[in-house]
Amino acid sequence: MAKTKVIERKPLTFAEKTFIPQILTGLKTTGKTMFQKNITLQYPDERPSIPDNYRGVPTLVKDPNGREKCVSCQLCEFVCPPKAIRITPGEIDAEAEPDRAHVEKAPKEFDINMLRCIYCGLCQEVCPEEAIFLQDVFSLSGYSRDEMVNNKQKLYELGGTLPDKHYKWDKKKAAEEHGNAH
Amino acid sequence: MDYIAILLPIAFALTMISVFMGLCSYSVLAERKVSSWIQGRVGPNRTRLPLIGHIPILGNLLTGLGIFQPAADGLKFLFKEEITPGHVNKFYYYLAPVVALAPALTTMVVLPFGRYVDPSGVVQPLVLANIEIGMLFILGISSLGVYGIVLAGWSSNSKYPFLGAIRSSAQMISYELAMGLAILPVFMWSAAPGSEHGMSLFGVIESQKTLWLVIWQPLSALIFLVAVFAETNRLPFDMAESETDLVGGFHTEYGCFKFGLFFVAEYAHVIMGSALFVCLFLGGWNFLPGLADPWSDNTFGAVLSVLWFMAKVFFMIFFFIWVRWTLPRFRYDQVMSLGWKILLPLAIGNLVFNTLLIAAYDHFAQ
Ligand code: SF4
Ligand code: SF4
Numbered sequence: 424m425a426k427t428k429v430i431e432r433k434p435l436t437f438a439e440k441t442f443i444p445q446i447l448t449g450l451k452t453t454g455k456t457m458f459q460k461n462i463t464l465q466y467p468d469e470r471p472s473i474p475d476n477y478r479g480v481p482t483l484v485k486d487p488n489g490r491e492k493c494v495s496c497q498l499c500e501f502v503c504p505p506k507a508i509r510i511t512p513g514e515i516d517a518e519a520e521p522d523r524a525h526v527e528k529a530p531k532e533f534d535i536n537m538l539r540c541i542y543c544g545l546c547q548e549v550c551p552e553e554a555i556f557l558q559d560v561f562s563l564s565g566y567s568r569d570e571m572v573n574n575k576q577k578l579y580e581l582g583g584t585l586p587d588k589h590y591k592w593d594k595k596k597a598a599e600e601h602g603n604a605h
Numbered sequence: 606m607d608y609i610a611i612l613l614p615i616a617f618a619l620t621m622i623s624v625f626m627g628l629c630s631y632s633v634l635a636e637r638k639v640s641s642w643i644q645g646r647v648g649p650n651r652t653r654l655p656l657i658g659h660i661p662i663l664g665n666l667l668t669g670l671g672i673f674q675p676a677a678d679g680l681k682f683l684f685k686e687e688i689t690p691g692h693v694n695k696f697y698y699y700l701a702p703v704v705a706l707a708p709a710l711t712t713m714v715v716l717p718f719g720r721y722v723d724p725s726g727v728v729q730p731l732v733l734a735n736i737e738i739g740m741l742f743i744l745g746i747s748s749l750g751v752y753g754i755v756l757a758g759w760s761s762n763s764k765y766p767f768l769g770a771i772r773s774s775a776q777m778i779s780y781e782l783a784m785g786l787a788i789l790p791v792f793m794w795s796a797a798p799g800s801e802h803g804m805s806l807f808g809v810i811e812s813q814k815t816l817w818l819v820i821w822q823p824l825s826a827l828i829f830l831v832a833v834f835a836e837t838n839r840l841p842f843d844m845a846e847s848e849t850d851l852v853g854g855f856h857t858e859y860g861c862f863k864f865g866l867f868f869v870a871e872y873a874h875v876i877m878g879s880a881l882f883v884c885l886f887l888g889g890w891n892f893l894p895g896l897a898d899p900w901s902d903n904t905f906g907a908v909l910s911v912l913w914f915m916a917k918v919f920f921m922i923f924f925f926i927w928v929r930w931t932l933p934r935f936r937y938d939q940v941m942s943l944g945w946k947i948l949l950p951l952a953i954g955n956l957v958f959n960t961l962l963i964a965a966y967d968h969f970a971q
Contacts, residue, residue, distance in 0.1 A: 462646075
């Protein structure tokens with residue numbers, strides 16, 4: 424059992440009863456803060472520095488070779504708790520990227536409804552291809568509900584390119600050249 | 606000739622009203638700026654007027670200080686949608702803001718704000734009406750201000766404004782007593798029998814040529830200051846508004862320019878209170894205690910005296926704001942017991958003490 428410590432409370436002195444010394448101390452404190460540096464961030468002009476692990480708006484990223492990383496596996500669509508993601512899987516154009524075509528898929532449409540998204544980051548966590556990231560965009564606004572749905576193009580625009588640890592396709596090519604396709 | 610005699614006072618009155626209203630809007634700005642500095646913020650710093658605001662360095666400086674903000678504030682109130690709730694008593698509802706503002710503007714008529722020396726070499730006050738009973742006039746008129754609040758609270762026909770109005774009227778009545786009693790000793794000393802000034806504020810200021818009253822009547826000054834805080838409904842006595850428990854108080858149901866009028870009235874009261882305190886206790890336009898006035902006898906001297914007076918008033922306004930952001934609000938019963946149980950007996954004791962002092966002085970000096 425905790426020991427109770429009784430603190431004796433002294434009766435107020437006459438000066439304290441008039442409040443005046445306390446008021447003066449208070450005035451001194453506020454007077455001092457008046458000359459301290461302001462802590463306001465002038466927001467639209469100055470931006471806060473965003474830490475790397477910040478969970479902002481979910482975005483799609485490309486690898487440094489400009490390849491689309493998402494393979495439209497739809498795991499993120501399944502895991503998303505508020506069902507904000509809607510993916511329409513599609514084929515990769517065989518003309519443009521003969522390497523990848525018929526090997527993996529790519530999303531035809533990729534919509535994230537930002538009115539539903541709760542910024543939980545599960546999509547980033549679940550993605551096997553490290554294609555979707557919650558980055559530093561934190562202020563999103565629009566005039567209509569439609570505007571708040573980020574489509575594929577917008578998602579790539581927001582996401583840009585992130586450094587890649589794997590270079591899956593480069594490795595695959597190198598392996599092929601050494602005569603070991605798998 | 607006759608025209609001039611009629612037009613000149615009107616012109617003076619209009620000038621004074623415009624200066625006073627300007628001061629009101631800028632004290633709103635001062636309040637916003639000082640409060641933000643005290644809280645470590647920046648305060649209004651975005652409003653920029655087209656031409657002046659774009660002068661290279663000066664424009665940025667003025668904008669940063671929020672100098673153009675009052676214009677934006679005023680326009681905002683003017684252009685807001687005029688909403689009148691359905692359950693109010695229309696006539697009194699519209700009357701109340703005007704009644705709240707009018708007394709504050711009326712009292713400034715007798716407020717001396719500077720001095721000049723007329724051709725015959727006599728020092729005269731710069732004042733719209735130098736009447737003998739100046740102080741009584743101010744006390745009488747300024748207590749009418751409570752009607753604005755009571756009418757607003759009653760005609761809003763809604764419980765929070767009503768509570769706010771009741772509270773503030775009780776508070777104003779209680780503190781008026783202490784206020785009146787606190788300044789009696791001042792006039793007992795300054796308007797001794799045979800003095801030519803009577804209850805006019807000019808007389809009080811002239812009597813403080815050598816020594817400011819705040820130095821040798823500190824108790825009166827303190828009581829008066831506390832009472833002024835209570836009369837102007839400023840924190841720590843803002844019972845009428847106390848946002849946290851009364852949702853804004855007596856002006857909850859008011860919007861747009863009607864609210865703006867209340868707002869201006871509050872600051873008009875603050876300015877009047879500061880000016881009164883300066884007149885009564887801080888020596889008006891007298892330079893410093895113990896030093897002769899350096900103001901010369903010409904117009905330039907008159908202007909200097911006005912500026913010095915204004916500087917003191919600005920300091921008092923600043924002090925009002927400073928206190929507002931320092932002290933928390935009193936509980937209602939504390940306000941009442943402070944008024945009736947502490948300030949009133951103190952003021953009476955102070956009065957009796959000064960009476961005895963004057964009696965002894967008269968007795969032994971002869
Ligand atoms: S952050 Fe969460 S809610 Fe938002 S899209 Fe990803 S999984 Fe869905
Ligand atoms: S973003 Fe990732 S998880 Fe979502 S479909 Fe594309 S590859 Fe799959």
